[in-house]
Amino acid sequence: MFFKVKRICSIVAATLLLNATLVLVQSASVFAADAPVDLKLNVRSAILMEASTGQVLYEMNADEAYPPASMSKMMTEYLVMEAIKSGKLSETETVNTSPYAASVIGSGGLLAPNEQSTVDNLFAAMSIYSANDASVTLAERIAGTEEDFAKMMNDKAKEMKLSDKAHFINATGLPRADMGKYAPTGIQGETMLTARDAAIIAYNIIKDHKEVLKYTATPSRKFREKDKAPMINWNWMLEGNKDNVNFKKYAYQGLDGLKTGSTKEALYCFTGTAERNGMRLISVVMGAPKEPDRFIETRKVLDYGFNNFEFVPVLNAKQEIKELKTVNIKKGVATEVPVVTQSELKIIAKKGTPKEQFQPTAEPLSDESKLVAPIAQGQVLGTVKITYGGKDYTTNLVASEQVEKGSWFRLFFRAVKDFFVDLFSGAKKG
Incomplete structure (x- = not known):
């Protein structure tokens, strides 16, 4: 039993040492990539x-x-x-x-x-x-x-x-x-x-x-x-x-x-x-x-x-962003509308940079209360941002389809439905 425990401890220690070494190597790679370049210029x-x-x-x-x-x-x-x-x-x-x-x-x-x-x-x-x-x-x-x-x-x-x-x-x-x-x-x-x-x-x-x-x-x-x-x-x-x-x-x-x-x-x-x-x-x-x-x-x-x-093309025009596929809207036939990128987004990056470094962050317009039907196809409803090299690159998110304003009848029953959903949700929590 003693030798089993000792062997397990040795394996754990070796694993930790290997992981630490990998972290150090990765850090060194990052520092090497970011190290100042000396072009040996003869200028001020x-x-x-x-x-x-x-x-x-x-x-x-x-x-x-x-x-x-x-x-x-x-x-x-x-x-x-x-x-x-x-x-x-x-x-x-x-x-x-x-x-x-x-x-x-x-x-x-x-x-x-x-x-x-x-x-x-x-x-x-x-x-x-x-x-x-x-x-x-x-x-x-x-x-x-x-x-x-x-x-x-x-x-x-x-x-x-x-x-x-x-x-x-x-x-x-x-x-x-x-x-x-x-x-x-x-x-x-x-x-x-x-x-x-x-x-x-x-x-x-x-x-x-x-x-x-x-x-x-x-x-x-x-x-x-x-x-x-x-x-x-x-x-x-x-x-x-x-x-x-x-x-x-x-x-x-x-x-x-x-x-x-x-x-x-x-x-x-x-x-x-x-x-x-x-x-x-x-x-x-x-x-x-x-x-x-x-x-x-x-x-x-x-x-x-x-x-x-x-230039690295990181997003295509009319591309769906998995972080924000739809945006909520009010008073529409639908309660949400699918969104896609308005235009292609290119980033100036070092040649060979892994695409995993270009992670998008998407969000709807800051004032969502203004997102009220009718919504036109192509209407700006949010933004998507990618940060690289200390700089933010952005493009708009637009509605990929139009959404008509809902009738008063539809909106009335939706309000009733939402009321009872909120009521029962509150009862369950209580």
């Missing part, structure tokens, strides 16, 4: 974001603020496109260049004082050639002065929920010293952004004004038809450069934007975006030491994203 900061969800896939010093140089023009682009969309500005409208705008130093040098140019041409100059004169001309047209336009930029930064480090002092990204006597008096400091801020601006541009890509994807364009030389895009990584003898070694499949920037203080910066197989990524690198480095390092960041992540 970087971030990688998926463009449809805003999910961050990689970051390095992403919340440290640095001068962004002309990357800040992404906010100028956003406000110009917003003005066009709202009807306050037209692409074909002709705008006058002020003497100040024509005198702004740095990239550009295209415009003469009081020269008339279309909004389309000015926007192309800003987006392709990073033209400071065109940027100020557009800013003055929208806000009256560049300083007032910078205030609009800061207001939009708050609206986009950028960090409290995000700050704009002009439409160009030039440092205060380069503005000379035209430096703003009502706005202090310098233009600053974090890599995360730059990615969020890019995310909003692509979400709200995707037409910007028709400009940013252009390798070269003449400002005026009579010009002998075209404006050359500062973005060497454009896919359109794949046959350009000077830039083809930098050209990147699917890359069509977004904005470069460089000053002595900022070094070399680049916000890029590329789309492959239906997945668009946004990358930001800040503070590369040399001009080619901003593209070499961006390639590392984008390669990491495209090589390691993919």
Whole structure:
């Protein structure tokens, strides 16, 4: 008997040890999967974001603020496109260049004082050639002065929920010293952004004004038809450069934007975006030491994203969710209605992630008292959520069939039935 007990104890101990070992191995796997990735980037900061969800896939010093140089023009682009969309500005409208705008130093040098140019041409100059004169001309047209336009930029930064480090002092990204006597008096400091801020601006541009890509994807364009030389895009990584003898070694499949920037203080910066197989990524690198480095390092960041992540279809459209197959309704021919997903739900996840990690949570509308017949087919009655990578993905649950309002006769007898059911249930409990 003693040896039997001893043998049983040994088996139990071995089993417990095996289970503990499995737990440790599983934990180690989780920690290994979540361990920070070192891409060995030669930049001050970087971030990688998926463009449809805003999910961050990689970051390095992403919340440290640095001068962004002309990357800040992404906010100028956003406000110009917003003005066009709202009807306050037209692409074909002709705008006058002020003497100040024509005198702004740095990239550009295209415009003469009081020269008339279309909004389309000015926007192309800003987006392709990073033209400071065109940027100020557009800013003055929208806000009256560049300083007032910078205030609009800061207001939009708050609206986009950028960090409290995000700050704009002009439409160009030039440092205060380069503005000379035209430096703003009502706005202090310098233009600053974090890599995360730059990615969020890019995310909003692509979400709200995707037409910007028709400009940013252009390798070269003449400002005026009579010009002998075209404006050359500062973005060497454009896919359109794949046959350009000077830039083809930098050209990147699917890359069509977004904005470069460089000053002595900022070094070399680049916000890029590329789309492959239906997945668009946004990358930001800040503070590369040399001009080619901003593209070499961006390639590392984008390669990491495209090589390691993919969209996983976790729910189909019109799919029944076992956690919530029906939703209760009032005053209908039926007391409940079947629900299905309104649309397909995709999640950006690491390649090879087991589907067991994508568990849905479904619930009816928070105010179920409003779910009263008649119910139309396709009416939103609830939501289904899947949490992955610290982000919630949701789609609506809709009625898969219509439910007519019940007659007063039906509703009366249903009420009588419910009354007696509740009465007898209470008696049994008592």
